[in-house]
Amino acid sequence: MSEVPADRFYLSSHEWAQEGDDGVVTIGITEFAASELGELVYIELPGEGEDVHFEQQFGEIESVKAVSALNSPLSGQVIESNASLLDSQEPITDSPFEEGWMLKIKPADDSWKDQLMTPADYESQLNNS
Amino acid sequence: MILKPAKIHLLDPGPLDPASNMALDEVLLESEGWWLRLTRWDRPCVTLGRFQSWPQNSSDESFPQIHPFSSQFVSATQPSPTSSPGEIAESLPAVRRVTGGGSILHGEDLTIAIAGPCPSPHFPDRSPGKVATQISKVLGSLLSPGIHTRGGEDREKEMVDVVDCFQRRSPSDLVLEVDGETVKAGGLALAFRPGRVLIEGSLHRGPASRPVEGDRSWMELLMREWLGAEGETAEKWQTDLTDEQAGRVSEAVENRFGTVEWNRR
Numbered sequence: 001m002s003e004v005p006a007d008r009f010y011l012s013s014h015e016w017a018q019e020g021d022d023g024v025v026t027i028g029i030t031e032f033a034a035s036e037l038g039e040l041v042y043i044e045l046p047g048e049g050e051d052v053h054f055e056q057q058f059g060e061i062e063s064v065k066a067v068s069a070l071n072s073p074l075s076g077q078v079i080e081s082n083a084s085l086l087d088s089q090e091p092i093t094d095s096p097f098e099e100g101w102m103l104k105i106k107p108a109d110d111s112w113k114d115q116l117m118t119p120a121d122y123e124s125q126l127n128n129s
Numbered sequence: 130m131i132l133k134p135a136k137i138h139l140l141d142p143g144p145l146d147p148a149s150n151m152a153l154d155e156v157l158l159e160s161e162g163w164w165l166r167l168t169r170w171d172r173p174c175v176t177l178g179r180f181q182s183w184p185q186n187s188s189d190e191s192f193p194q195i196h197p198f199s200s201q202f203v204s205a206t207q208p209s210p211t212s213s214p215g216e217i218a219e220s221l222p223a224v225r226r227v228t229g230g231g232s233i234l235h236g237e238d239l240t241i242a243i244a245g246p247c248p249s250p251h252f253p254d255r256s257p258g259k260v261a262t263q264i265s266k267v268l269g270s271l272l273s274p275g276i277h278t279r280g281g282e283d284r285e286k287e288m289v290d291v292v293d294c295f296q297r298r299s300p301s302d303l304v305l306e307v308d309g310e311t312v313k314a315g316g317l318a319l320a321f322r323p324g325r326v327l328i329e330g331s332l333h334r335g336p337a338s339r340p341v342e343g344d345r346s347w348m349e350l351l352m353r354e355w356l357g358a359e360g361e362t363a364e365k366w367q368t369d370l371t372d373e374q375a376g377r378v379s380e381a382v383e384n385r386f387g388t389v390e391w392n393r394r
């Protein structure tokens with residue numbers, strides 16, 4: 001059973017979002033998504049200052065000859081991108097909820113959590129898939 | 130159990146230029162329903178994987194791998210010793226795909242594309258490895274006897290620096306045993322977008338023993354045997370792009386597939 005941390009929110013396409021004390025939201029993909037993707041070889045992420053939009057593609061990741069879209073769990077502006085992932089994608093697989101974070105985002109509004117799944121809802125989705 | 134999808138489209142728009150071909154595949158990835166497409170080329174060309182690097186100059190040792198007919202092309206069209214590597218590279222017919230994997234030389238292969246919903250009854254799992262192996266087994270069962278899915282462990286990381294798709298090894302490869310050696314007869318590359326998957330396939334005609342005139346029959350077999358479509362559920366072959374499709378292809382070529390920024394990264 002994949003880990004589903006209780007301190008963040010989820011998108012049905014297996015991205016997570018965690019709010020920090022400063023209101024900045026960190027996003028990444030879940031352990032389930034990372035395990036499904038298999039061995040990762042490339043990733044492309046947006047740079048600082050770029051806008052991302054709820055449920056819209058913010059990047060791409062390649063594994064097993066397949067390029068998969070990464071979807072943003074909220075709208076806002078990128079204030080930091082995890083550039084170390086461009087050189088090595090292993091943290092995404094080994095530590096998807098911590099070292100494998102992808103973007104830090106300044107939310108466009110305060111209601112971003114309303115559109116996302118709770119940990120219980122996401123866990124239920126995993127159990128039913 | 131036969132699972133019947135609601136809508137299946139068979140598409141054979143005839144030979145297109147490399148950029149339009151790859152743009153059309155992306156249009157199908159973003160369209161609704163199932164699409165089975167025959168991809169035909171108006172010239173020999175190379176397609177590159179989404180994240181492959183284009184060699185910095187033509188003396189790069191990977192250059193002939195990424196573009197097998199580059200030396201012939203260059204000698205025929207660029208006799209001037211003053212031509213810069215950039216000018217030479219610029220003139221080569223190569224286009225970047227939205228799918229992953231290595232570079233493929235097209236022109237004499239059987240190139241196909243399959244686009245459809247995922248997850249779905251036919252692709253219940255979005256895992257790239259599982260989808261690739263699943264469709265490889267389906268294709269293998271419909272090709273010549275002896276062609277089968279390679280199987281084994283995923284070694285994707287080891288294959289990254291191998292430029293040519295047909296020199297790479299992947300569990301989803303279609304392979305054939307020839308004189309005790311395993312020969313790659315077909316390769317697949319995939320792209321996932323929300324709710325959809327695109328599978329591009331290149332099958333060697335030699336080992337596959339599929340004459341060009343039989344391509345449509347083979348795709349119809351794929352439609353019946355795998356997608357479970359009966360005669361009345363299948364549409365006739367679409368040979369011309371709709372105005373909407375043509376417009377989307379033109380836009381994608383202009384903005385990406387026909388640009389240096391996209392193809393020569």
